[in-house]
Amino acid sequence: MAIFASIGHVARLTRAFLVMAREGVFVGLDAGAAPPIARPVLAGLKLIARKDDGGHGLSRAMERLGPSYVKLGQFLATRPDIVSASVARELERLQDRVAPLPREVAVKRVEAAFQQPLEALFSQFGEPVAAASIAQVHRARTRDGDRDVAVKVLRPGVERRFARDLADMFFAARLAQWVIPDAERLRPVQIVETLARSVRMEMDFRLEAAAADEYGENLKDDENFRAPKIDWDRTTREVLTMEWIEGTPLSDPDRLTALGFDIAALGRLLIQSFLRHALRDGFFHADMHQGNFLVDGEGCIVALDFGIMGRLGRAERRFLAEILYGFIRRDYLKVAQVHFEAGYVPKHYRVEDFAQAIRAIGEPIHARPADQISMARLLTLLFEVTALFDMTTRIELVMLQKTMVVVEGVARKLDPHLNMWATAEPVVGGWIADNLGPRGRLADAGAALATVGRLLADIPEHAEQFRRTMQAIEGWSREPARAGHIALWAIALLMLWFAIRDVFH
Numbered sequence: 001m002a003i004f005a006s007i008g009h010v011a012r013l014t015r016a017f018l019v020m021a022r023e024g025v026f027v028g029l030d031a032g033a034a035p036p037i038a039r040p041v042l043a044g045l046k047l048i049a050r051k052d053d054g055g056h057g058l059s060r061a062m063e064r065l066g067p068s069y070v071k072l073g074q075f076l077a078t079r080p081d082i083v084s085a086s087v088a089r090e091l092e093r094l095q096d097r098v099a100p101l102p103r104e105v106a107v108k109r110v111e112a113a114f115q116q117p118l119e120a121l122f123s124q125f126g127e128p129v130a131a132a133s134i135a136q137v138h139r140a141r142t143r144d145g146d147r148d149v150a151v152k153v154l155r156p157g158v159e160r161r162f163a164r165d166l167a168d169m170f171f172a173a174r175l176a177q178w179v180i181p182d183a184e185r186l187r188p189v190q191i192v193e194t195l196a197r198s199v200r201m202e203m204d205f206r207l208e209a210a211a212a213d214e215y216g217e218n219l220k221d222d223e224n225f226r227a228p229k230i231d232w233d234r235t236t237r238e239v240l241t242m243e244w245i246e247g248t249p250l251s252d253p254d255r256l257t258a259l260g261f262d263i264a265a266l267g268r269l270l271i272q273s274f275l276r277h278a279l280r281d282g283f284f285h286a287d288m289h290q291g292n293f294l295v296d297g298e299g300c301i302v303a304l305d306f307g308i309m310g311r312l313g314r315a316e317r318r319f320l321a322e323i324l325y326g327f328i329r330r331d332y333l334k335v336a337q338v339h340f341e342a343g344y345v346p347k348h349y350r351v352e353d354f355a356q357a358i359r360a361i362g363e364p365i366h367a368r369p370a371d372q373i374s375m376a377r378l379l380t381l382l383f384e385v386t387a388l389f390d391m392t393t394r395i396e397l398v399m400l401q402k403t404m405v406v407v408e409g410v411a412r413k414l415d416p417h418l419n420m421w422a423t424a425e426p427v428v429g430g431w432i433a434d435n436l437g438p439r440g441r442l443a444d445a446g447a448a449l450a451t452v453g454r455l456l457a458d459i460p461e462h463a464e465q466f467r468r469t470m471q472a473i474e475g476w477s478r479e480p481a482r483a484g485h486i487a488l489w490a491i492a493l494l495m496l497w498f499a500i501r502d503v504f505h
Contacts, residue, residue, distance in 0.1 A: 009171040016168075019064050021045035024057035059093040067133030067158070068165030068199075070094050075195050077402070100131035106138060106153045113238040119143070121234055125151070134158055134203055134307075139244060142231070148244035149231055152205060159203060166196050202307045205240035212242065212306040218281040224300045225273045245302045247294030253414055261299055267414035268423050269301060274407045275424055278310075278400060279317050279431040286310035286399050288407040310399045315342060318436065320400065324428045327378060328421055330366060332359045345389050357385045375420045376405040 020026065026045045050057070062073040077091035107118050107125065118125055124141040131137075135158075138151045173188035201207050209230045216227035234241035248255050250270070253263045270293070277284040285292070287308040294302045312320065319342050326335035336355035339345045345354060361381045365373055379401040383391075411418055 006171070009168050012165075012168050013172050016065055016069070017045065018048070020058070020061040021048050022050060023061040023064070024049040025061055027057070056090065056093060058087065058090050062091070062094055066161070066165070067098070068162050068169075070133060071162075071199060072169065072195055075198065076191075098131055098133055100128035100136045101155060103127050103138070105156060106136065109153050109156060110151070110239055113236045114234075122149075122151070135205075135240075140241075142234070148246075149234070149241050150228070150244050151234070152240040152242075154203060154205065154238040162199055162203070166192065166199070169195070198308075204237050205235060206237055208306050209235045209240055209242070211309045215277075215283060215285065215303070215306060215309070218277065218283060222273065222276070224269055224298075225303075226300055227303050227306075245294050245296060245304070247296040247302060249291060250293045250295065250301070250410060250414065251290035256295060261295060264415035264418070266295065266299075266301065267411035267418050270407060270414075271411050271418070271420070271423050272427050273301065274403070275427040278312055279321055279427065282312040282314070282317055284310045284312075284400070284403065286403050288403055288410065290410045290413070293410075310396060310403060312396055312400065316396055317431075319344075320397075321428050321431050321435075323382070324375070324424060325432055327362050327365075328425055328428070330362060332356075332362055335362075339386070339391070344391050345386065349389050354389055357388065358382070361385060373420050374408060375424060376401070376408040379404055 026042060027049050059073065062069045073091040073094045077088050077094070103125070106128065110121070110125075111118055114121060121143060122140040123143050123146070126139045128136045128138055133155075135152050135154050138153065140149050140151045141147065142149055169192045170189065173192045176188050209232070212227055213230050216229065219226050228243035228245055231241040231243070248259060250256075250266065256263050256266065270288075274284060274288065285303050285306070285308075287305060292303060292305045294304065296302055319338055322338045323335055326332065326338065333351070333355045335358050336351050339354060340347070340351055361378065365378055383398070383401060408420070
């Protein structure tokens with residue numbers, strides 16, 4: 001069976017390589033840099049390339065190869081540290097859109113998920129209004145509450161298709177690591193593993209519902225920004241039901257203007273909301289293209305599609321806030337110190353040299369008019385410079401940077417003259433005042449006291465554990481090996497140390 005599986009992997013991967021070759025993916029590669037065994041193959045692949053590739057061969061090839069490869073390309077678009085910035089920009093073109101399945105297919109899927117007829121759940125169930133590789137969306141009306149809802153239905157067979165394609169990708173990744181030693185540096189197997197985890201989570205709609213619910217709870221006190229309510233009674237692994245939002249997409253600024261909305265204010269609201277969610281909550285929408293946001297009749301921005309979300313810990317939030325605020329104030333030494341304090345730059349580099357490199361980013365930006373300053377470009381340049389200083393790649397920060405590129409692009413389409421510094425300063429400065437100023441120190445002191453309280457409360461338990469360990473050692477001490485006694489005492493002391501340390505972490 002393993003032989004037949006390998007033959008299947010090879011056959012499908014051969015087709016994938018031929019599709020990529022036909023779309024001109026390998027045309028720009030230097031054959032001399034390839035391993036000797038691969039050079040004739042690479043030369044042959046170049047011969048079958050289209051002559052009119054238009055410079056977008058990679059994205060076209062991914063779309064031809066199907067949903068799994070589109071997902072792989074979209075994932076790699078968030079990792080310019082792996083595929084280079086130019087390839088990442090090319091992969092950003094990928095659109096996850098497919099032809100919808102007939103309504104009857106979705107109805108059968110819903111009935112199978114709930115083990116009851118559709119009429120018991122919905123009084124109306126319309127034709128698909130949107131479709132992607134994993135799911136499609138229908139407008140419906142609930143039977144009990146007579147409410148309009150959006151019903152997202154997992155496409156039949158998608159799990160089997162993704163499982164097969166991911167198995168092919170694992171096979172190719174392992175083969176690349178075996179044949180090309182340098183490929184291990186790019187960690188191809190770990191990349192496919194990360195993609196597989198992401199896809200598995202995206203195909204379980206209960207997890208997306210939980211993300212939407214958490215996101216909405218964080219926004220409950222926000223003005224003019226919200227998320228749809230989840231209908232948990234009509235949500236399963238294969239079906240996600242949420243409040244139907246009637247509104248105008250941010251992608252249609254002309255219609256928004258015709259309806260009387262201030263589109264420049266909507267652009268500022270989008271940027272400030274994104275920064276507020278990232279800094280205040282540490283939980284942000286990481287797929288903020290304009291199709292995922294509607295403006296309702298009250299002028300409130302409503303977020304949609306919660307399959308890709310980002311998280312930042314407190315350390316990362318402080319890092320982001322101080323970086324942005326440092327650039328706003330042109331305090332490059334402070335920006336450099338934040339990098340070193342976070343442990344992102346190796347200690348053998350000098351803070352002053354790093355600050356000088358950051359100044360090379362900041363000053364040209366500040367020399368421009370305020371409405372031409374790009375915060376997304378700033379973070380991109382920052383990551384490029386930090387690579388020169390062996391800065392450790394943090395996936396959550398890369399995702400944040402890529403999201404910033406998208407959200408700033410959407411905001412600029414609404415207001416080409418958007419002043420990013422003036423828009424960001426109230427949110428960033430306010431977070432720093434609340435968390436790093438006197439109020440923040442008081443909160444940190446309270447957290448420290450709570451930690452000490454937990455330690456004191458746990459002392460009896462740790463003492464009992466230590467007592468039992470000592471009793472065991474006393475029993476073992478009758479053995480003649482003194483070296484063994486010393487080792488046991490050392491183990492006991494280490495156990496006590498780890499127990500105390502765990503409390504503080």
